[in-house]
Amino acid sequence: MDGSKAIMRLFIRLLLPCLASLLSCLQNVNAPKEIDMARNRVSLSTRPVDDAPTARMPSSVVKAMQVPFGLQITAYLSxxxxxxxxxxxxxxxxxxxxxxxEDGASIRTSIIMSAQEIQGFxxxxTLSSLYVVCDWAGDAARESSKSKH
Structure with a gap:
């Protein structure tokens, strides 16, 4: 019984902040990017989406794709x-x-469950995927990642 109570407490501890965050996003109707996983890109110009150039793959992604992680990687993030x-x-x-x-789409992952460093990456x-972080948007994000997960 104690094991199931511990699992339930952990589940609640992880779920409550997510629900609060989701509720906050839903209340802010003017910020759809907070709840949109960007599955469908919307063209900001008058030309069709099919004519849009594909995103150029950063060298950090190319480098990460050459690493044998020994895991089923879902995707690479830059x-x-x-x-x-x-x-x-x-x-x-x-x-x-x-x-x-599509390559180059901006996304938001599901909840982070764990993280580990493998061969420098x-x-x-997450709940449903395994991502390789190829590069960070800023130094502050990189520093906090080492202490949080």
Missing amino acids: SVQYGPGELYLQGVIFSDREQRF FVVR
Whole structure:
């Protein structure tokens, strides 16, 4: 019984901040980017989306893709930063194995479950995926990542 109570406490501890964050996002109708996973890119110009140039893959992503991680990597993230509360990551996705996003799409991951450093790269496990952080958006994000996960 004690094991199941501990699991329930851990689940509640992880779930409550997420629900609060989600509720906050839903209340702020003027900020759809907070709740949109950017699955469908909307053209900001008059030309069709199909004519838009594909995103150029950063050298850090190319380098990470050559590393044998020994894990089923879902995708590679560039220009990564933590979301509010450091519960999830925001960044630019490349080589999405599940083909949910196009290369160069801005995404927000699901909740971070764990992270580890493998061959100089952070490999982050979320609720449903395994991402390689190829580069960070700023030095502050890199420093906090070493102490938080």
